[in-house]
Amino acid sequence: MTSLDPSAAAARCLVVLPTYQERDNIRAMISAVLDASPRVDTVVVDDGSPDGTADLVSAMRVHDPRISLISRPGKLGLGTAYLAGFAFGLDAGYGAIATMDADGSHDAAVLPAMLAELDAGRADLVIGSRYAKGGTVENFSAARKLNSAVANAMARLLLGLRVRDCTSGFRLYSAALLRRMRLDALKSTGYSMVPELLYEASAAGARIVEVPIAFRNRAKGVSKVTVGEILSWMRTVAALRR
Structure with missing residues (x-):
């Protein structure tokens, strides 16, 4: 891995795309x-x-030097993929690091608006929010809408987070915030890393801004969120509360 030119590093953003079985979408x-x-x-x-x-x-x-790949030997989980991406970006000198779903659910066209919040000094963490004013969700079943609403309410209540969309994986972190966060103390390996990262960012004093997005449920492939992941998410939130 080659580090960025320090004079240009602060202005650049790295988007981390965790993948498992996403050939049709990537x-x-x-x-x-x-x-x-x-x-x-x-x-x-x-x-x-x-x-x-x-x-x-x-x-x-x-054909494009803006693309990098971390190829891991097995299914190690969403949470550890985030951490691997953060480490890669911080080591390379990026000024901001984003996480997005690789299945097309997150609209990359929103990235400039999210970067503008960091550039203006209004935020350390910008969330692409389905539930901020102007945000929408498309092609969600009634069951998924209910699960999402319950998960968000649980996170806000138990963790004291003043965020509308606590479960969004579309986030943009300043590198400075990631360095303040206790990334080495995070315990989650899977989807439960999503609330744990938000909790740790809040504990690190992050200024959090939500930018509305139109979330589109995947058109190809299958969701990787299992019942086991949901139960792990609930246990993680309860443990953080203690």
Whole structure:
């Protein structure tokens, strides 16, 4: 890995895209991310996808130096993928690091508006929010809407978070905030890392701003959030409260 020129590093953003079995989606997602802003690069953190996701990304890298790949030997979890991406970005000198879903649910066109909040000094953490004024959710079943509402209410109540969308994985962190956070103390490995990161960011004194997004449920592939992940999420939130 080559570090960025220090004079340009602070202005650049790295988007972390965790993947498992996302070959059908990853090409379009990477293109959308890179088209969003010339300031943006991306790193795909692939967990040994048997569908060849990493092979496709590796082929794309040959033609675009803004694409990086961390290929891991097995399914190590969303949470550890985030941490791997953060470490990569911080080591390379990026001034901001974002996380997004690789399935196309998050609209990369919102990235410039999120970066503007960091640039203006109004935020250390910007959340792409489905539930901020102007945010929308498309193609969600009634059950998923209920699950999301309950999860957000639980996180706000138990963790004391004044955030409308506590479960959004579309986030933009300043590098300075990530360095203040106790990343080495985080315990989650899977989806439960989402509330744990938010809790730790709040504990580190983050100024948090929400930018509305239109969330579109994936059109291809299957969701990786299992019942076990949901139960782990609930246990994590309860443990953080204590």
